[in-house]
Amino acid sequence: MCLKNGNPAGLRLDSVRIRLDGRELLAVDRHVAPGETLTVMGPSGSGKSTLLAYVGGFLDPVFSGEGRVICGGRDIAHLPAEERHAGILFQDPLLFPHMSVGGNLVFAIPQAIAGRKARRARAEAALADVGLEGFFDRDPDTLSGGQKARVALARVLLSEPNFLLLDEPFSKLDMQLRDQTRSLVFDSARRSRLPVILVTHDEADAKAAGGEVIEIG
């Protein structure tokens, strides 16, 4: 299930509760509208990344999670990660080093889009959208941190996700790049009508995201 034309109903976290060693780590009830960002803040160890793992379908089995994650009108909380179509950005862009930038992007395009030329054209357009026209044949190791972050964003958007999960994606960028990359990410999410959950320690990230901020822990 991949929702075309954005995610019209947004994302609902309905009575989400996560426990570790029998103790409640976090409890969240929230709706994230299409194109909006829910920012999750809280001390180190409070469970912010764990919440993203629950929503994305990659919760470590040491945790027990319950509660519905409603996306596209159905509860996806029990689906395997690959059926949830989460677009995920971490601190490190994690591009495949043995592939070109273009290879990394084409790899993310859904199989339903057939034909080498069509797939390449999509990847090139996505690169242009993030200000990296002409980078298709570059080796990822030759890119700056900010350029890698842009490629990672282009890759996530090409995968046609239903929502975005962002785990401190700007924290390793220098100040100026941080501002640019934030704008690019949140503008792209708004344009694509994607609900976003952002985990951060940085108030400036929350401000740039512009949506509701919750504190856990």
Ligand SMILES: Nc1ncnc2c1ncn2[C@@H]1O[C@H](COP(=O)(O)OP(=O)(O)OP(=O)(O)O)[C@@H](O)[C@H]1O
């Ligand atoms: N595999 C694991 N086994 C046991 N405990 C774990 C495991 N992974 C995480 N934890 C614990 O679960 C709690 C929540 O971790 P999590 O990474 O979600 O916190 P966080 O709020 O994202 O922290 P930070 O801000 O430091 O990234 C922490 O106390 C952590 O030590």
